[in-house]
Every structure is written in structure tokens, then in C-alpha cells.
Amino acid sequence: MNPTDNTPGNHNANGDGATKxxxxxxxxxxxxxxxxxxxxxxxxxxxxxxxxxxxxxxxxRRTVDLGDRMDDIREHMWELEREGEIIVHRITDAHKPMTVRTLFGWEKKIPTNQLWHHKSCGQCGNIPGYPTSLLWTMNQLGMQPGRDYLDETDQTSCTAWNYHGSGIGNVESLAAVFLRNFHQAYISGKQHGFDAGHFFPLVHCGTSFGNYKEIRKYLIESAELREKVKKILGKLGRLVDGKLVIPEEIVHYSEWVHVMRNRIASELQKIDVSNIRVTAHVACHYYKMVHEDAVYDADVLGGNRTAIITSVAQALGAQVIDYSTWYDCCGFGFRHIISEREFTRSFTMDRKIRVAREEANADVMLANDTGCVTTMDKNQWIGKTHEQNFQVPIMADIQFAALACGADPFKIVQLQWHASPCEDLVEKMGISWSETKKRFQEYLKEVEQGNIEYLYNPELAYGGAQ
Amino acid sequence: MQGDASDTVLVVGAGPAGLSAAASIAAAGFRPVVVEKEDVLGGAPILSGYAKLVPSGEWAKDAIGRMVARVEQDASTTVFKGTKVTGFEGEPGDFTATLSNGEHVKAGAAILATGFTHFDSINKPEWGFGTYEDVLTTTQMEQMVAGGKIFCPSDGRVPERVAILLCVGSRDRQIGREWCSKICCTVSTNLAMEIKELSPTTDVFIYYMDIRTFGLYEDKFYWKSQEEFKTKFVKARIAEVTTSGDGRLLVKGEDTLVKRPIVIPFDIVVHAIGMDPNEDNPEISKVFGVGLEKHGFIDRAEFYTSTCGTTRRGVFAAGSCYAPETIDDSISQGHAAAARAIAELHALARKKAG
Amino acid sequence: MANYAEMQQIFDDIRSDFRYDHELNGCLNCGVCTATCPSAHFYDYSPREIVQLLWTENVEQIYDAMQEKIWACAQCMTCAARCPFKNSPGGLVAIMREVAIARGLQSAKDVLRPFGRVMLKLITTGNQLSPDMIQPDHFPDWGPNIQKVEGDLKVLRKAIPVKTLQTVDTAWEVSLKTSVEMYTIWEMTGVLKSLEMMDENLFDVIEDFIDEKKEDYEDWLEEQDED
Amino acid sequence: MAIHEKSLIDADRIMEHDSLVVDGVDVSGHWNTMIKPRYIADYDDDFEKIIQSYGGGENVHRCWQCGSCTNSCTMYAVNTDFNPRYWIYLTRLGLKDEIIKDKDIIWQCVSCNKCTNICPKDVRPEGVMKALAHWLEDEGHTEVKPSHLFDEEFWEQVERTGRIEDAHVIMGFFKKTKQPLIQEWLTAFTTRMIKHLPFAHLFRMGMNFVFTPRTRSWGRTGKVLREFVEQQEAEARERRQQARQAKEAA
Known part of the structure; x- marks a missing residue:
């Protein structure tokens, strides 16, 4: 990457322009x-x-002795499996896992193949370019829909948005939903002619990721909770040999992007993005909830901050710019984004958008969660009513990666659903917004005729390869 | 094979505690064998380049230097530098230590003065160390003071404001450090005065949860730094350190007295780093067969009638290998451990004599 | 206003949650939680204060905080990641909210009324924000640029090249069987009961919806048998 | 959807246009409401020096926030917003805006000096209260209240004669505050006094009212006092000015 003044740890790394x-x-x-x-x-x-x-x-490095001091929940999980209490959904060689390190230097396996897409309830309704960009990238890397990944209708939201927003729901309901969804992932292979465990869940949403990890911890710590949800799962027919199925790792899509970043850059990248100034906003629920499980990489930000987002932006050659509110939340607030938007918009403008604009002069802010993208994307315009006319394009890391790899800004990256000025970024990347928009509008007519192009169609996936 | 078990005491580590133990043993007519893993004697104050010591105000290299000279010049003392103890067998009164240089030493007792390891601030990444060059540790700041000039490492400018953050690597369950490191409050107030002395235009702020300048350090350090050197004390534990657009550092905390979040610009942020158990303690525990307490420091068998004891008879300990400790208390403990070891040898000799 | 015994009851409910001891270990008033709290930057709200109230068992002020303050928390959990005591102020707030609902506090009802649409969607469909919820008249503050291509929502959704996403009234297509399984979870874990407590009208709507879906599912199962 | 937790936001931090159309979208009222943040973004490093330049504020930097002053405070006992420890802290860090919020209560200090008596570090909080009150006055943060005018009249008389004459003070105060000189309560008060006081006493009061005696050998004392006070004030102004200039130069 090109070191910049504001890149953490890179202050004085080059002679020219280093004067701040x-x-x-x-x-x-x-x-x-x-x-x-x-x-x-x-x-x-x-x-x-x-x-x-x-x-x-x-x-x-941080990896020296912190790991020994802290309790790794996964060890308790293996114990429970040995005692015959649970079944652990394993990441096997078939998942082609890559190993990363987490905050305390523990190793975490990230499966790169045979993935079960666990979508995000905010993302899909609001910023569909997020899952489409991910599926598109997988296809481009030669992954075969239905064999190498699956997108099923048999999944629900993790329901944690609602829980964090309203307090309606409880640990039991969250746990039952978690186990139900992940059980489905575990058995989904069978319908496609594979063994149980063939597909491993890939969680799209930051909050789902954080929530599932927290709930997994409760489940492993509390026999009482396991007993309670076992009854429910039993009634749903979602036990295996009378046991709960718990995944070896909870894996976030941006971790997949992180481990695939070099392949994405070397095999797929078509557009030079070295002139793009990127700011990163990592979802709180990615790296602050059960924070020992977030990915840290000694080669990214000195291992001092989570590697997610920064690593892919750097691999693509973009400039990653540090800014003073890097650690701040986006202002989503669960119930706030719906019913107390005064807070959400004030926070996101003051602590995120203004800073990214004024301090970092960012061309784009990349995030890895639905809520964050929505919050920062939709709440910019209103700032101008109080002399805070700051604007920065907002999108997910994978959307940016897909753009750099030549994906269509409309058809694939689906930027038409974003309110922030994504036009500016696309133009700066050398893509004509107006021309691609025209092409898309023509495509819309095709769609009306029923001529739809698919990245993936579940019906085609049944019975194995497409 | 070196030494005679009946009058030799093995001293492991040559910091303040080890040096004082060796001096006491020699003064009592016994023979100390000092084994130090580093190539220089003096321990942390010398190795880490401390500036002026608390409470004497003497430069570390002068004060500890005298202790080193006293030991090095003593004819009855044997010193091994750059050497570790790799094996330790036998009974009280008749131990044999194997050294990493292949030599064997017979000793009637041993004193562990193996010290501590500075907390590594990289373990607290949200406080900016390792990310921003103007975030330093107290030891680095001491080194800067020793160099005689206060400036920002990033570009050499004279800082307008310095923030010292207390409890870095102490009193923090998130990173498995549940203890108070005891010395950082006093060291920090001392440092604040040194900074102001060298750089009168620099204002120093100390962010604290409690100020624990125990005993006579209260007025000599805490009050003095506040009243004479105008150090400001803010009751807040800092949450994060980032950088603003103009390159200054921003510390984020809650001023718990005003009850509001704060985001304040600074030019240098200093981590008052705590004291970890010596990173070699697992090895030391294995070699000497002594237990460790739950945090990883050397464990005591009994507090009241076995001063300086460990869980193994004949093996004593002194100083910060037990727990965070001050230099002067480490020195006292070194003498105490020497007394214990000598008493042990006397008792064994009397018993043998019948 | 509740009497002291009721307030004590509420506090007992909070501290009997199995998470309570994990999430409250002690507190030295260091302020790290409030420092990183997004809500504290705008509201006179302080996670440190919430922790202190619980830690000192100040039942009157705990009750007071449950009327308003606990709803200011944005649940980002930065406090939990930062607390040197490994407390989780955000987690404690979650417990307090659950108790506020279980006890049917008026404050909870008031706060959650505007959140009802999201709950309705979640409970009935298993996903929350559907495309048809983002109507301009519900979000004038998101500006005129809420969507960069004009067109019929249905067609625009059809232009998403992933079949499961081409829906309008759900975020993605959910199979009937999945929905019914989820309803079972709601019933068995008391979620529907708390909804009834919070908002009877909303509950009625949801109940009808669930019954209908269940019937659909029964019919579908019968069809399968016939085939 | 109005802000639910509105009581948790100071009214002056809420920005809202009642009626507003932007880019053709009606975002009137709560649709455009935004909140100003409440975090503290900087200290005023020189403020402490300014307060120290006022008589009484010299030792403010010694405070270590033990709270003895507030605990012992006469005013705090009746009004918990009256918190010397807190204002001293704000002074040290230069959080002026917070101090100004309390401008209407700081002057309520009754100068009982219990705080100064109990302070373990000789901060002299009572003096700091005075210094703060004077600073607020100098900066124009406090409106001129009747009590100020009363003090003024009182001091002017002392300066002239070395003593006060109650009736003159009251009359002067009425004039300064543009109140009628004859007031019902005063008439009743005087009537009753005449009824019950011995004649000799009344006679002396009457003579004093008419001839206004001065303290024996008062001479130029008043003038000298005034000159001294003015000199002190000028010096303090000078010090403040220097502190400000130093800040601007930096």
C-alpha cells in the first residue's frame, strides 16, 4: 500500500508529503x-x-501471553462434545479453511468453501448490493453455486436487532433461533446430495455475528439454558442424535473477504484504486462483542486494530486513511434508527461523516455491517438542514472490492439503493455513472419481460451442481 | 564444580534486590554466587535506562551503579553474567545448580531476585501505543528525560501538553491484569515534575482513578507535582487514544467529576505501564520447583513466620518477583532474604554438629 | 409510581437474571464506559451511572432509570469491550429492558410504540426491514436521493440477481416451514406473551397472521401427503 | 416521532426548524431535528491563572478534590447545586462554560469560611468563590442585581463618613433602584418605632439623619481606601491582561 500521513503507524514512513x-x-x-x-x-x-x-x-506482540490468561470458550466446547453433550459442526479440510489470528493471538479457522450464506435482515431489504457483491465475487473466483455455497430460504433473522432495540425476546429465544438456523446449515447438504456439515454458515451481519457468539458462550456456560432450548429444538426436530449442534467457529463474511483479499486482488482486480482514499468503519458488533474472537493481523495496522476492512482495501491498493473517530459507533442504536433518528443522524454526522469528510477527505467509507452502512448512508442528506452538509459515499467492503474487480455498479453492486454520493466514487474509479445507469435502465425493461440474469437461483442448486 | 554448600548462597538476578542480597551475604562472611541472565548488572533501572529514582532523586545509573560496584568489587562474590540457571537439585544445605554455561554451583540456599517484566503497552492497542509515535511508555519517557530534552518523537516539536495515563497494564481484567502495580502513581508524579523542569512551557495532565502515592510519597511527589509543578489531575480512565487531523493526539475519556465525555488534544501521551510477572516465571518455577500465585508472580508459602519464603524450603525470594515492588523495598527485601538464607545455613550447620 | 416493595421486586428480577453476575463484577467509577458511549455524547445518559446504581442497589433510582434512561442506550457494546472490570453495562441495560417489559412498565410501552413496525415484521416474517417499509413518507429525512433509479419497486427488486432477494414485503424469501418453526420458538420462549403485555393491538394482528400461516402450512403438508 | 428521552437533552442543544422544505422534501419539525453533542473538546489552560489573579483564588491549583469544602458548606446543606469542590475543579481545567451555567448561584456563598477552615490543602475555597463571582461580574455574565446596588450604596457611605446611617442607606438604595421613597412597610415600621423607642434614642436618630456624623478623625481615610482598592483592581486587570496576551501569543 502507499503509506499516507494518517495511516496508523505510518506517520513518517516516506519522505515526501510526510510533513503534517x-x-x-x-x-x-x-x-x-x-x-x-x-x-x-x-x-x-x-x-x-x-x-x-x-x-x-x-x-x-500481543500474542505473547494474553492468550494464556484468558479463557477460550472453544476449549469448553470441545469438552462438552467429549462428554456427549453437544455436536460440534466442524470446519474440515473440505471447507478449505485458512487460519487467522484473533485479538489474544488465538487461531481461528475461516472456511473459504462450501459456505451457507446467512443473510442479514437489514441488508437484504435495504442494501441488496451487499449480498449480491459477495455472491458475484464467489462466482468470479470459480465457486459453484449449490456446491460451493448455498443461499437458502430456510433461514430467519437472528432477531437480535429487535432484542437490542426493544428488549422483546430473551436469551432463550435468541438461542433457539441461533441453533435452528445453524442446524439448518448443518443438514442443508443432504438435500443437495452431500453429507451433513457440508455447508458451513457464513454470517453476513455484524450484529448476528456478535449475537451468535455471545449466545454460544451462554449456551456453553449454562447447562440450564441448554436444557431449555433442547426442548424447543426437539419439538422442531432440530437435534442431531438428540444433541444440539454448535458451530466450531462463528464466521463473518468480512473474515472471508479478509482471507480471500489477496486472491481477489491478484485474480480479479481490474481497476486501479490507488487514488482512492478509504476510511474504514468496522462494526461494533464485529469487534467489540466477544472481542477476543475478532481478527487481528500483525501485518495490518500493526496488529493494533482489527484487520477487517483495512486489509482488503490495502490489498486492492487503496489508501487507508486514519481518522480520530475510528473506534466510534455509527449511531445506529437499534431502536434509534427507527424511532429516535434525531440521535442517529446527529451522531453519525458529528462523529463519522463530518470527520471522514473534513479530517480524512475520504472518497469512501467502508463498513462491514448492514446497520452501519444504512446509518451512515441514509443520514447524510439531512445534515444540510443544520449547516452540516458533509457527504461521503458509504458501502460495504465487498461492494468496493466488487467495483474494483469490474462489477457493474447497478446490476451487481446495486448502488442505486444508496443515498450517499456513490456517483462520485464510481466516477473517480473511471467508470461512467451515466452510461452504466442507462444500460441498467435498459436491463430493467428486460426484467419486466421476465429476462432476468441470475448469479444464483436456489431451484437450480437442488441436486448438486448447476 | 564451584562453591561449598555450607557457606554459599546462590543469588538469581542482579537487580536492586539481588545486589542487596549479595552484599548482605558477603558482609556476613558467606559467599554469594550471583547469576544474571543479562550481560550487565543492575536490573530494570539500568537495563531500561530509568532517570532519577524515587524517592532519592538520584540518577539510576549512579545509585544502582554503587550497588553494582559494591558487589563486583567484593572478593568473596562470584558473578556470572549472561547466564541462566537451568537446573536446581538437592536439599536445603546441599543444592546443586546447573548453569547455562555448563558450570555447576553448589549452594546451601538460593535467593530468587528475578524481578518483573514491564507491561507491554501493545497489549492495550486502543491506547495508541505502537500506532502513534507520540504515544510512549513511562520507561521511554524516562529515557527522554535522561537525554535531557522533551520533544515529540514524531517530529521533534516541544509538546504543549503531555497526558500521563495511569493503570496501563494494571487493574484491568480485560487483559488479565487484576493487580495494582504500586509504583506507577509515584513514578508518574515524579515524571510530571521532570518534564516540567526540562520543558517549562509543557503542561502535564495525569488521568487517574485513584492516586496511590503511599507513605511519605504523598507530599514529596503527589502534592509537590501538583502545587509546585502545576500538574493537573483529572479523574478519568482513558478509553481510547486516536489522532486528529492536525496530527495531535486525542484522548477520549469521561471526566467523572463533570460527568461528561471528553475528547482532549495532546501532543504526547505517556502510558504509566505496570509490572507484569517476569515473563520467565514459568521457566523459573519449573527449574527451582517453586510455585506461582494466580497472577504468575512467585508464591509465598507463609507470610508471617517465613519472611521471603517460597513454596520450596531453602529457596527464598525478594523484590518484584513476588509482586509489584518499589526499588527501596526491593533492596530491603534483598537484605531480609539474605538474613533468612544465612539463618538457614546456620541452623543446618548446628543441626549437623548435633 | 411504584411503591418500594414493587421497586425491590423489579431489582430482584434484574439481579436474578443468569447473566447478571457475569456482567457486573464491580465498579471503580473509572468512566471508560461513558467515555466510549455514543449515547452519552448526546444524552445526559451514563452507563457508569447505571452500573453504579445496580452496584449500590439503589432500587429507587434503578426504577427511575428504567423510566427513561435505559432506552437511550444504543446497544453498541463498546462499554463491554472497554470496561477494565469486564462489566457489560450494555448487557445490564438489556436485562433491565427485558424486566421493564416483563413488568409492563408504561415507559417501555411508550418507547416501543414507534418501533412496532419492525417488531411486527420480525415476529411474522423472521426478517425485519423489508423494501416496502422504506417509503418516502416514512423517511423524509433520508432525502430525495433515497434511491438513485426511478421505477416500480417490484421491478427493481426483480433486477437483483439473487432469487431469494426478489421480494418486496420481506427482506428475503422465507419458507413457510421456517416461519412456522419460528412461531413455535416465539410461543415456547414467552415472546408472544411479552408482546401481548406491551401492545395488545399489535399482538392481535400478529396472532391472526400466525394462525393464518399455520393453516397454510397444514394445508401444504396435506398436499404433500396426497402427492 | 419526537425524541423520547428529551429530558436527557439540554434544550439549548436541540436544533430544529419548525417549517422547512429542502430539495423539495418537507422536513418540518422533528424531521430535521438535530442535537448538538455534549462532550468536552478542550481545556482552557489559562483560566486557572486568571482566577488566581483575583484576591482569594491564589491557591486554587492545590485542590485534590477531596470534597471537604462541599461537605462542610453551609449553602450546600440547603442547595446541593452549590458545590465549591466542583467549581474549583472546573476552574482548574478551564471549563468556563460549565461555570457560567452556575453563575446565578456561585455568589450565594455566605462566607462562613467553614470550607477554608476544613480544607486539608489550604485551597481557601471561600476565596475561590469570591474570585469566581468577581470574574463572572467582570466578564458581564452576571446582571446587576438590587443586592449589588445595596452594596454600592453601603460602601459609598462608609467611604464618605467611615460609618453607615441606616436611614440613608435605605433611602439611597431606594433611589438607586428607582423605588418610591415612602413605602407602606417603612411607614408602619417607623410609626411603630416611634411608639416604642425612648425619646432620647429617637432624638439622636433624628439628629444623625439630618447632620450625618462622620467617624472621628476619618479625614482622608475613605479616599485612601478607595485609591487602594482601585490600585488593586488595576493590578489584577493588568495580570489578567498579561495572562490573555500570553495565551494569544502561544
Missing amino acids: PGFHNTDGQGIAGHGSFFQETNLSREEAVKATDWVRKHVD
Whole structure:
């Protein structure tokens, strides 16, 4: 990637343009060495960077001993399986897993094949370009619908939006929904001529991801809860050998994007995006709920922040720009986005959009969750009613990746559903918005005639390969 | 084979505790064998380049340097540098230690003065260390003070404001550090004064949950830094450190007295890093057959009648290998451990003599 | 206004939740939770205060907080990720909200009335935000640019190249069997009961809908048998 | 959908146009409501110095927030918003906006000095209250209240004569506040006084009212006092000015 002033850990990495505006009292001194050897020198920036490298070399990575100090829920899960309490839906070699590291340095397997798409209830109704871009990318990588992935109608929302918004629902209902959906994923292979466990769930939504992990933890910790939901799952016929099926890992789609980023960039990328300034907004429920399970990579942001989103943007060659409210929530707030939008819009404008615009001068803000994209995308326009006319295109990381790989901004990336100025980004990437829009409008006429092109059609998937 | 078990005490580690233990043993007419894994003696104050020590105000290299000289110049003391103990067998009064250089040492007792490891701030990534060059640790800031000039590592400018964040790597269950590191409050107030002394235009803010400058450190450090050096104390634990558009750092917290979130610009942020158990403790525990308490420090068998004891008879301990400890208390403990070891050798000799 | 015994009851409900001890370990008033709380940036709301009230068992003020404050929480859970005590203030708020509903507090009813559409969608369809919910008159604040291509919603949805997404009144197509399984979960876990407590009208609508779907499913099963 | 938790938002942080059409969309009322954030974005580093330049504020930087002042405070006992510890904290960090919010109660300090007596670090909170009240006055944050005018009249008389004459103070106060000089309560009060006081006493009061005696050998004392006060004020102004300039230069 091209280091930029504001890229974390990359402050002074290049000579040109490294002078940051707004510094006061600058007297041009760098550092040489450390300890009592601190001296005044006139080092060049590059030399200064070298001299301060010791900071990074001297410190041990986070992986050293945190892992031993913290309790890994997965170990308890294996124990429960040994005791015959549960069945663990395993990630096998057939899933072609890639190994990543998480916050405490634990390893996590990310399946890259034979995936069961678990869609997001906000995404699909609101920003459909999110799942379509994902499916499109999978197809482009040569994955075969129905064999390498599945998109079923037999799934429900995780229902956590409602729970976090209203408090209606409870741990039992959340747990039953979780186990029902994941049981379906487990057995779905059978209808297509495969074994149970063939397809492994790939969760599209940040909140579902966080919620499922939390619920899994409760299930593993509480025998009472397991007992209660077992009754329900039994009634639904969703036990295997009388046991609950719990997945080895809960996997978020953006983790799949993370592990596939180099293949996406090397095999599929068609558009140079090195002139694009990207800001990343990682969903709170991705990396703050059960945070020990979020992906951290020593090569991305020094392993100091979750690698998700930044890693794919960097792999594609875009500039990732740091900004002061990186850690902030988007302002979604569950019930707030529906019934208390005054808060949502005020927060997202003040803590996200304004900062991305003014501080980072971003061409696009990438997110990895439905709620975040909706919040930041839809609530920009209203800012102009109070002299906050800040605008930044908002989309999911996979939508941006698909665009860079030549996907149609309308037909595939479905940007027509976004309210933020995605036109600007598309144009900057060298794609004509108006021409593709015209083509899409012609396609709409075809659609009216019933001539629809599919990335995937579940009926075709039955019985195996398409 | 070196040493005579009846009058030799093995001292592991040559920091303040180990050096004081060795000095006491030699002064009592016994023979200390000091084994230090690093190539220099002096322990953390020397290895990490501390500036002026609490409470004396003496430079570390002078103060600890005297301790080193006292041990190195003593004829009855044997010192192994760059060496570790890899095996330790036998009974009280008759131990044999195997060293990493292949030598064997016979000793009647052993004192573990193996110290601690500085908390690694990279484990608290949301506080910006490793991401922003102007986020430093107290040891780095001490080094800067030792160098005689306060400036931002990123571009050398003189900081208008420095924030010191307390409890980094202490009192934090999220990262498995449930203990108070005891020294950071005092060290930080001392550092605040040193910064102001070197850079009078710099304002220092300390973000705290509690200020624990126990004993006589209250007025000499806490009050003095506040009243004479105008350090400001803000009751808040910082949540995140990021950077603003103009390159200054932003600390995000809640001012719990005003009861509002704060986002305040700073030029340097200093992590008052805590004390972890020595990262070698699992190895030390195995080699010496001593137990560790739940956080990973060396465990004590009994508090009241076995001062400086461990869970193995004949093996004593002193200083920050037990728990976060100050330099002067570590030194006292070193002497105490020496007394325990010598008493043990005397008792065994009397018993042998019948 | 509840009397003291009722308030004590409410607090007992909160602390008897099995998550309570996991999510409240202690509190040193450090303020990290409030520092990172999006709601605290705009409302006079403080997760630290909520934790303190629970920690000090201040039942009157807990009750008071349940009237209004707990609904300000955005449930982003940043507080939980940051708390040096490993408390989860957001998780505690979730428990308090559940109790507010179980006890039928008026505040909960008032807050949730405008949220009813989302609940209705969720309970009946198993997914929440459907395309037909995003009508301009419901979202004038999202501006005129809510959609960049004019056209009939049905056609626009058909132009999404994934079959399961070509729906208008649900986010994706859900099989009848799945819906009925979900209704069973609602019934068995008391979700429908709390809905009835919160909003009787909404409950009636949902009940009718569920009955209808169940009948459809029975019919479908019979058809399968006949085939 | 109005904001449900409206009581959790200060009214002055709510922005709303009653009637507004933008880009052809009617977003009147709550459709355009936005809230200003409430987080604190910076400190005023020099404010403490300014308060220290007022008499009484010199030791404010010593405070460590133990709360003894507030706990012992006479006013706090009747009004928990009266919190010296809190204002001292705000002063130290320069959170002026927060202080200004309390401008109408800071001056209520009754100068009992219990706080100053109990303070373990000799901050002299009573003095800080005075300094803050003066600062608020200097910056024009406090309106001139009748009590101010009363103080003024009181001081003017002392300056002239070295003592006060109740009737003159009341009359002067009435004039300054544009109140009628003859008031019902005053008439009743005087009538009753005449009825019950011994004649000699009344006679002396009458003579004093007419001839206004001065304290013996008062001489130029009043003038000297005034000059001293003015000099003190000028010096304080100068110090504040310097503090401000230093800040601007930085």
C-alpha cells in the first residue's frame, strides 16, 4: 500500500508529503536510539523512522501471553462434545479453511468453501448490493453455486436487532433461533446430495455475528439454558442424535473477504484504486462483542486494530486513511434508527461523516455491517438542514472490492439503493455513472419481460451442481 | 564444580534486590554466587535506562551503579553474567545448580531476585501505543528525560501538553491484569515534575482513578507535582487514544467529576505501564520447583513466620518477583532474604554438629 | 409510581437474571464506559451511572432509570469491550429492558410504540426491514436521493440477481416451514406473551397472521401427503 | 416521532426548524431535528491563572478534590447545586462554560469560611468563590442585581463618613433602584418605632439623619481606601491582561 500521513503507524514512513499540517513549535529534531542515548540530531525522516523502530522491535506482540490468561470458550466446547453433550459442526479440510489470528493471538479457522450464506435482515431489504457483491465475487473466483455455497430460504433473522432495540425476546429465544438456523446449515447438504456439515454458515451481519457468539458462550456456560432450548429444538426436530449442534467457529463474511483479499486482488482486480482514499468503519458488533474472537493481523495496522476492512482495501491498493473517530459507533442504536433518528443522524454526522469528510477527505467509507452502512448512508442528506452538509459515499467492503474487480455498479453492486454520493466514487474509479445507469435502465425493461440474469437461483442448486 | 554448600548462597538476578542480597551475604562472611541472565548488572533501572529514582532523586545509573560496584568489587562474590540457571537439585544445605554455561554451583540456599517484566503497552492497542509515535511508555519517557530534552518523537516539536495515563497494564481484567502495580502513581508524579523542569512551557495532565502515592510519597511527589509543578489531575480512565487531523493526539475519556465525555488534544501521551510477572516465571518455577500465585508472580508459602519464603524450603525470594515492588523495598527485601538464607545455613550447620 | 416493595421486586428480577453476575463484577467509577458511549455524547445518559446504581442497589433510582434512561442506550457494546472490570453495562441495560417489559412498565410501552413496525415484521416474517417499509413518507429525512433509479419497486427488486432477494414485503424469501418453526420458538420462549403485555393491538394482528400461516402450512403438508 | 428521552437533552442543544422544505422534501419539525453533542473538546489552560489573579483564588491549583469544602458548606446543606469542590475543579481545567451555567448561584456563598477552615490543602475555597463571582461580574455574565446596588450604596457611605446611617442607606438604595421613597412597610415600621423607642434614642436618630456624623478623625481615610482598592483592581486587570496576551501569543 502507499503509506499516507494518517495511516496508523505510518506517520513518517516516506519522505515526501510526510510533513503534517498544523504542527506547532516544530524545531525539526528527530530521535536517535533510545535510553540514555537520546540525543539531539538532525536526522532525515527516514533515518528517524529507523531509529524509532526499536519501539516496535522491543515490544513483544500481543500474542505473547494474553492468550494464556484468558479463557477460550472453544476449549469448553470441545469438552462438552467429549462428554456427549453437544455436536460440534466442524470446519474440515473440505471447507478449505485458512487460519487467522484473533485479538489474544488465538487461531481461528475461516472456511473459504462450501459456505451457507446467512443473510442479514437489514441488508437484504435495504442494501441488496451487499449480498449480491459477495455472491458475484464467489462466482468470479470459480465457486459453484449449490456446491460451493448455498443461499437458502430456510433461514430467519437472528432477531437480535429487535432484542437490542426493544428488549422483546430473551436469551432463550435468541438461542433457539441461533441453533435452528445453524442446524439448518448443518443438514442443508443432504438435500443437495452431500453429507451433513457440508455447508458451513457464513454470517453476513455484524450484529448476528456478535449475537451468535455471545449466545454460544451462554449456551456453553449454562447447562440450564441448554436444557431449555433442547426442548424447543426437539419439538422442531432440530437435534442431531438428540444433541444440539454448535458451530466450531462463528464466521463473518468480512473474515472471508479478509482471507480471500489477496486472491481477489491478484485474480480479479481490474481497476486501479490507488487514488482512492478509504476510511474504514468496522462494526461494533464485529469487534467489540466477544472481542477476543475478532481478527487481528500483525501485518495490518500493526496488529493494533482489527484487520477487517483495512486489509482488503490495502490489498486492492487503496489508501487507508486514519481518522480520530475510528473506534466510534455509527449511531445506529437499534431502536434509534427507527424511532429516535434525531440521535442517529446527529451522531453519525458529528462523529463519522463530518470527520471522514473534513479530517480524512475520504472518497469512501467502508463498513462491514448492514446497520452501519444504512446509518451512515441514509443520514447524510439531512445534515444540510443544520449547516452540516458533509457527504461521503458509504458501502460495504465487498461492494468496493466488487467495483474494483469490474462489477457493474447497478446490476451487481446495486448502488442505486444508496443515498450517499456513490456517483462520485464510481466516477473517480473511471467508470461512467451515466452510461452504466442507462444500460441498467435498459436491463430493467428486460426484467419486466421476465429476462432476468441470475448469479444464483436456489431451484437450480437442488441436486448438486448447476 | 564451584562453591561449598555450607557457606554459599546462590543469588538469581542482579537487580536492586539481588545486589542487596549479595552484599548482605558477603558482609556476613558467606559467599554469594550471583547469576544474571543479562550481560550487565543492575536490573530494570539500568537495563531500561530509568532517570532519577524515587524517592532519592538520584540518577539510576549512579545509585544502582554503587550497588553494582559494591558487589563486583567484593572478593568473596562470584558473578556470572549472561547466564541462566537451568537446573536446581538437592536439599536445603546441599543444592546443586546447573548453569547455562555448563558450570555447576553448589549452594546451601538460593535467593530468587528475578524481578518483573514491564507491561507491554501493545497489549492495550486502543491506547495508541505502537500506532502513534507520540504515544510512549513511562520507561521511554524516562529515557527522554535522561537525554535531557522533551520533544515529540514524531517530529521533534516541544509538546504543549503531555497526558500521563495511569493503570496501563494494571487493574484491568480485560487483559488479565487484576493487580495494582504500586509504583506507577509515584513514578508518574515524579515524571510530571521532570518534564516540567526540562520543558517549562509543557503542561502535564495525569488521568487517574485513584492516586496511590503511599507513605511519605504523598507530599514529596503527589502534592509537590501538583502545587509546585502545576500538574493537573483529572479523574478519568482513558478509553481510547486516536489522532486528529492536525496530527495531535486525542484522548477520549469521561471526566467523572463533570460527568461528561471528553475528547482532549495532546501532543504526547505517556502510558504509566505496570509490572507484569517476569515473563520467565514459568521457566523459573519449573527449574527451582517453586510455585506461582494466580497472577504468575512467585508464591509465598507463609507470610508471617517465613519472611521471603517460597513454596520450596531453602529457596527464598525478594523484590518484584513476588509482586509489584518499589526499588527501596526491593533492596530491603534483598537484605531480609539474605538474613533468612544465612539463618538457614546456620541452623543446618548446628543441626549437623548435633 | 411504584411503591418500594414493587421497586425491590423489579431489582430482584434484574439481579436474578443468569447473566447478571457475569456482567457486573464491580465498579471503580473509572468512566471508560461513558467515555466510549455514543449515547452519552448526546444524552445526559451514563452507563457508569447505571452500573453504579445496580452496584449500590439503589432500587429507587434503578426504577427511575428504567423510566427513561435505559432506552437511550444504543446497544453498541463498546462499554463491554472497554470496561477494565469486564462489566457489560450494555448487557445490564438489556436485562433491565427485558424486566421493564416483563413488568409492563408504561415507559417501555411508550418507547416501543414507534418501533412496532419492525417488531411486527420480525415476529411474522423472521426478517425485519423489508423494501416496502422504506417509503418516502416514512423517511423524509433520508432525502430525495433515497434511491438513485426511478421505477416500480417490484421491478427493481426483480433486477437483483439473487432469487431469494426478489421480494418486496420481506427482506428475503422465507419458507413457510421456517416461519412456522419460528412461531413455535416465539410461543415456547414467552415472546408472544411479552408482546401481548406491551401492545395488545399489535399482538392481535400478529396472532391472526400466525394462525393464518399455520393453516397454510397444514394445508401444504396435506398436499404433500396426497402427492 | 419526537425524541423520547428529551429530558436527557439540554434544550439549548436541540436544533430544529419548525417549517422547512429542502430539495423539495418537507422536513418540518422533528424531521430535521438535530442535537448538538455534549462532550468536552478542550481545556482552557489559562483560566486557572486568571482566577488566581483575583484576591482569594491564589491557591486554587492545590485542590485534590477531596470534597471537604462541599461537605462542610453551609449553602450546600440547603442547595446541593452549590458545590465549591466542583467549581474549583472546573476552574482548574478551564471549563468556563460549565461555570457560567452556575453563575446565578456561585455568589450565594455566605462566607462562613467553614470550607477554608476544613480544607486539608489550604485551597481557601471561600476565596475561590469570591474570585469566581468577581470574574463572572467582570466578564458581564452576571446582571446587576438590587443586592449589588445595596452594596454600592453601603460602601459609598462608609467611604464618605467611615460609618453607615441606616436611614440613608435605605433611602439611597431606594433611589438607586428607582423605588418610591415612602413605602407602606417603612411607614408602619417607623410609626411603630416611634411608639416604642425612648425619646432620647429617637432624638439622636433624628439628629444623625439630618447632620450625618462622620467617624472621628476619618479625614482622608475613605479616599485612601478607595485609591487602594482601585490600585488593586488595576493590578489584577493588568495580570489578567498579561495572562490573555500570553495565551494569544502561544
